[in-house]
Amino acid sequence: MSTIEIKNLTKKFEVEGHVVTALDHINLSIEKGDVFGIIGMSGAGKSTLVRSINFLERPSEGDVLIDGVNLADLTEKELRKTRSGIGMIFQNFNLLEQKNVIDNVCFPLEINGVKKKDARKRAKELLVLVGLQDKEKAYPSQLSGGQKQRVAIARALATDPRILLCDEATSALDPQTTSSILALIKQINEEMGITVVIITHQMSVVTDICQKVAIIDSGRLVEQGPVDKIFRNPESDAAKELISGKEIRYTPVRDLQSVRKIRIVFQENSAYEPVIANTILELGTPVNILKADTRNVGGRAVGEMILGLPEGEEIQEAVIGRLKASGLAVTEEETQSVSLSPDARRPVSPASAGTTEVEHE
Amino acid sequence: MNEQVIKMLLEGIVDTLYMTFGSVLIGYAVGGPLGILLYVSGEKGLKPNKILYRCLDFVCNIIRSIPFLILLILLIPFTRLIVGQSYGSTATIVPLVICAAPYIGRVVESSLNEVDAGVIEAAKSMGASNFQIIFKVLLVEARTALLTGFTITTGLLLGYSAMSGTVGGGGLGDIAVRYGYYRWKTDIMIITVILLIVIFQIIQNVGTKVSAHFDHRKR
Secondary structure, three states: OOOEEEEEEEEEEEEOOEEEEEEEEEEEEEOOOOEEEEEOOOOOOHHHHHHHHOOOOOOOEEEEEEOOEEHHHOOHHHHHHHHHOEEEEEOOOOOOOOOOHHHHHHHHHHHOOOOHHHHHHHHHHHHHHOOOHHHOOOOHHHOOHHHHHHHHHHHHHOOOOOEEEEEOOOOOOOHHHHHHHHHHHHHHHHHHOOEEEEEEOOHHHHHHHOOEEEEEEOOEEEEEEEHHHHHHOOOOHHHHHHHHHHHHHHOHHHHOOOOEEEEEEEOHHHHOOOHHHHHHHHHOOOOEEEEEEEEEEOOEEEEEEEEEEOOOHHHHHHHHHHHHHOOOEEEEOOOOOOOOOOOOOOOOOHHHHOOOOOOOO | OOHHHHHHHHHHHHHHHHHHHHHHHHHHHHHHHHHHHHHHHOOOOOOOOHHHHHHHHHHHHHHHHOOHHHHHHHOHHHHHHHHOOOOOHHHHHHHHHHHHHHHHHHHHHHHHHOOOHHHHHHHHHOOOOHHHHHHHHHHHHOHHHHHHHHHHHHHHHHHHHHHHHHHOOOHHHHHHHHHHHHOOOHHHHHHHHHHHHHHHHHHHHHHHHHHHHOOOOOO
16 A cells, blocks of 8 residues: 555646646555655646645545545544644745744644643754754744754654655755755655655756656656656656756757767666777767766766767667667757757757746745 | 822823723724634635625724714714713723724734745644634734734824813823813823823834834844
């Protein structure tokens, strides 16, 4: 039995007389102990999806099951009980500004009728866990963004939840703070066995700590699976866009006059062989390295390269064949100039090839 | 200035404070829940209820659109029914409360509307009931705005209590009208005005200090 099971979830909103479908028949299973990423661009519907998991948003159609219990069958009181077993943290932290740190952490316990003394004890333990034991009496306005999110995490854990929902929890933080918060979430997942659902628009967050990922695009689930598999071989346009789109647009890769570009991903085993050099030597043709990067995907170093191939379909296929033979994942990259090869990639639409930036919400 | 005048002025101060704070307290007992109801039933409230909101909204607007002096006269029969007489300090509290309650309701409603929706959502995600959200989140987070509103309302009612002097309300306003207006004793009128200014200043300053003291958002 999955910890979270989403079945045929559809959510429609009425906005000024128009019906907007925010989520369109989503099916997802999240297993116990998973760190599950849900990624998509702004407005893709991922925030609505995470709010459906604890029924802050009631779905228009479909079901959400938590440990096999259908939330739609619960009374208001039972639903509140279930919610207290699901912690949630937010992009804007949402701490009570008029309460100090320890009172913020005690708050969910107070709501659940825990005795004040017991609540304090529990809160102190949690503040040690998140490394803020010396900030007990501070007010949120005196804390940095990273510290506020740590308080929020301690607060979310106060009721011993089985599930932790993170709604763009690192989007308002700088990269360094982001990685320390992600490390904390990972630690919580490993030590306490809490199932974590992470909503984000940053691929780096997913590759850093998630084992599985679901990609949401315009309210539809377009792809899901293990992170390393999707990173190596993204199938949907949205996945490709999220993995490489943004970075590529920052570099002038698109403007380079290459007939055909490919993206290769190699892992530790293939890193021993100088694959590119060997390919060039064997085939006697140059390839242009347009971008090279190393990333941490699920705790493993994964190399990523964008190569510009020489002209001529035959030699292109030979290069690709040689790379694949070395065990590399090869995918086509978007090309601006019209490709001469007959198996050219999908036509480049202005929307997907333009300068669509991933926005911070 | 003889002893009698001083005694009268002292009594006037006591009466004025009695009317002001009496009406503020009873006003909040009525207007506070009214404000909470307006917030809860409002469009973005915890339990939106169009019909309830429109009714409360309508009644509030009607009472608030009647000038206080007219309300004072209109309510004479009602006041007599409740207090037994239509003049004096206690009788004045009745129209003051009726004037203040919808005003307070609006002040409370707008204070609660200022509370960040994200914090309310966080409380919901922890399994808080609406009742808990009102008393443990909204009223706590809106504390500064509520205290500021309380100060403004008190200042307003101080002014209105003086106005009731024209129909025999009692307090400093009554003294100003009887002596300053009807008997041409400008000196007494000026003293009552100065006393009202001083009382107002004290209320405003204490109110500002208290609400700043309880505000932990910026330090």
